[in-house]
Amino acid sequence: YERCGDTDNNCYKWALEGGCENSSDSIEIYCPLSCGSCEPHSCSAQEANEDFCTMDLELRDEENGGMHCTFWHNLPGRGPINVSFLSEVETHVGVIKLQGAFSMHTYEDHVFRFRDAGGEILATLRMVKSRIVLNLDDDFIASLTNCVDRPQEHWDKTCDIWAKEEQCVRNPGFMTVFCAKTCHTCHLREEDLRCARRYLPMSQKPVLQRGDMDQMFQDIKDRAQKYSSNVQILSRSPWIVAFEGIILEEEIAELLAAQGQENFRRSKDQGDPDSFGLMKAIVSSNRTSQSAWCQDTCKELPSYIAVTDRIAKIIQVPTDHFESMQFLKYNVGDYYVKHHDMNEEKDNDRACGPRIYTFFLYLSDVEEGGETYFNQLNISVKPRKGLGLLWPSVLSENPTVRDDRTMHEAKAVLRGLKVAANVWVHLFSYEIPNLWACTGGLYR
Ligand SMILES: O=C(O)CCC(=O)C(=O)O
Numbered sequence: 001y002e003r004c005g006d007t008d009n010n011c012y013k014w015a016l017e018g019g020c021e022n023s024s025d026s027i028e029i030y031c032p033l034s035c036g037s038c039e040p041h042s043c044s045a046q047e048a049n050e051d052f053c054t055m056d057l058e059l060r061d062e063e064n065g066g067m068h069c070t071f072w073h074n075l076p077g078r079g080p081i082n083v084s085f086l087s088e089v090e091t092h093v094g095v096i097k098l099q100g101a102f103s104m105h106t107y108e109d110h111v112f113r114f115r116d117a118g119g120e121i122l123a124t125l126r127m128v129k130s131r132i133v134l135n136l137d138d139d140f141i142a143s144l145t146n147c148v149d150r151p152q153e154h155w156d157k158t159c160d161i162w163a164k165e166e167q168c169v170r171n172p173g174f175m176t177v178f179c180a181k182t183c184h185t186c187h188l189r190e191e192d193l194r195c196a197r198r199y200l201p202m203s204q205k206p207v208l209q210r211g212d213m214d215q216m217f218q219d220i221k222d223r224a225q226k227y228s229s230n231v232q233i234l235s236r237s238p239w240i241v242a243f244e245g246i247i248l249e250e251e252i253a254e255l256l257a258a259q260g261q262e263n264f265r266r267s268k269d270q271g272d273p274d275s276f277g278l279m280k281a282i283v284s285s286n287r288t289s290q291s292a293w294c295q296d297t298c299k300e301l302p303s304y305i306a307v308t309d310r311i312a313k314i315i316q317v318p319t320d321h322f323e324s325m326q327f328l329k330y331n332v333g334d335y336y337v338k339h340h341d342m343n344e345e346k347d348n349d350r351a352c353g354p355r356i357y358t359f360f361l362y363l364s365d366v367e368e369g370g371e372t373y374f375n376q377l378n379i380s381v382k383p384r385k386g387l388g389l390l391w392p393s394v395l396s397e398n399p400t401v402r403d404d405r406t407m408h409e410a411k412a413v414l415r416g417l418k419v420a421a422n423v424w425v426h427l428f429s430y431e432i433p434n435l436w437a438c439t440g441g442l443y444r
């Protein structure tokens, strides 16, 4: 992870709004990365106040299931610092000298306290594999004691069994939300902590700076020519581009064959989140299609990898910024009313940031109806098997602001079956926040 990080997921947005230049507020202290005031190997003022960045850790897995931790500290205070476990009995494990390095064996959920020679607590940290450690206050540690698992009625397995199947590591977000006690991740139940971008092991950098999107579209024809038989720019403000033959017949066949009919469910909308960041998926009359997410083995299919890599090259965004492909089926009469793919309020707050592009794939011809219609632009796109359609959800001048001009709807299918797929692309990396249940997708 990068030591100098923003303390709020919204920093990038505030910075684009000119917050860093406005010296009357403290955004530069809270957002050193977005404000460009990170110094190499130093802490932000905010971090220094929290005694936070004063620890540089290197975690290494050991064969016996433990970890080896080396850290270089820079804690304030004088004289040697005692390191102790915080457990039933505080076990003294060592003394480190100021500016020195200290190395020891540890386990996933160990909590440590660092005290100066006078016994004053300088920092309290917890080890989490693949996560950095957090500075915890006493109230917070106390709250960990009433942490319970929340097994769901419809499950056919218990938290215990899932943990034995290594789900705490393979699926840490889901498991933290439902099986925090078993997984020893009680301190990560709160979405604010679990989903803070700077605590997640991901790049802190957005894929678009001001104006980059226009640059990308300027030469998109050149880049896409080798993948598409005909690249057509339907609109320049906002940009809407169509790519004929962007997905091949055999790729469509392979992707759809991997979706059992049982995968397709009535498409849902997101309801309100609870305090752990879980959404209820709600059936809505806004959309009547069936949808299925490409998951697990679907994402390993050669055609999935080929198609997403192709899209990544064309739009110059790495595939870890992509949501999993979402397949759609519209029978006669099915539609999706006028909407926007970005939700401005919630999206900038999330670690993955807002959706910046939709790369839409038409996987079938449709005899009649089923057009994608951009209401404000009066642009209508007729489904054609293999066609791709790209449009932005945000403005080139400020990729945190929704571009309302790309409101769109799916017209009702009048004759035939419409099969299609969404590839939604985010401003920040999507995969890691999704793994940690930070994208609101848990119930989808
Ligand atoms: O089916 C279409 O043409 C558009 C679908 C869509 O807008 C969506 O799924 O967000």
Ligand SMILES: [Fe+2]
Pocket: 339, 340, 341, 408
């Ligand atoms: Fe949409």
